[in-house]
Amino acid sequence: EGSKPLSALLSGIAQAAYYGNADITEELLRGQLYPEAAPEEFRALRAKMGGLLQSIASADMDLNQLEAFLTAQTKKQGGITSDQAAVIAKFWKNHRIKIHESLINQSRWDNVLKNMNWRVDLKSQSRHIDQINTPVAIVEMELGKNGQESEFLCLEFDEAKVSQMLKKLSEIEESMTLL
Structure with a gap:
């Protein structure tokens, strides 16, 4: 008791x-x-x-x-x-x-990635007609500290930028595995 x-x-x-x-x-x-x-x-x-x-x-x-x-x-x-x-x-x-x-x-001193959402859309508007109907990735990241209001960051990537991002992320992953 x-x-x-x-x-x-x-x-x-x-x-x-x-x-x-x-x-x-x-x-x-x-x-x-x-x-x-x-x-x-x-x-x-x-x-x-x-x-x-x-x-x-x-x-x-x-x-x-x-x-x-x-x-x-x-x-x-x-x-x-x-x-x-x-x-x-x-x-x-x-x-x-x-x-x-x-x-x-x-x-923690700095903000951290709390959440990430993404989707793929077709571009419907552009300055150049040949860019219309090309796929783009829309990425929304929620950044913040626990107990504080979050900030949202919205990014748009074309196919080349997604490839570049994946290459950089692979480099980061490789560096982390070597530690």
Whole structure:
């Protein structure tokens, strides 16, 4: 029964620290999860769990690393109990990917490609009559950061430009595979 408040505390810490939920405050967590605990006692527990979660998340621990880390924490004086270690392990197993993605998104400075759509049309207007009814690729890219409004970029490519783009993308792919 004591594992439910701890699991909820870890979720609250993750909400506040990694998912940007400003509504999750220390007072709210204490009032909802540990109303009988003295404020200093709860603050110490929250700080300990927050520190452990930060260590685990910043190292992006796999399950073997996590087990070794938590075992060391249970043997440390003033560390955690084996029951607490089990709750933390279960929490990390369920939230690792989401927390890791959140950390990556928080560390990005520039916009990223969020989405891309394309279609092929026939050109219906042109300055030169011989370009009418030639196929063109219309590419729409959504650029932005998580939590911010996106920008849209619309590009038109003729067959030669698509070939040129594919050649450049192949060069990029080749360079990346060599790393």
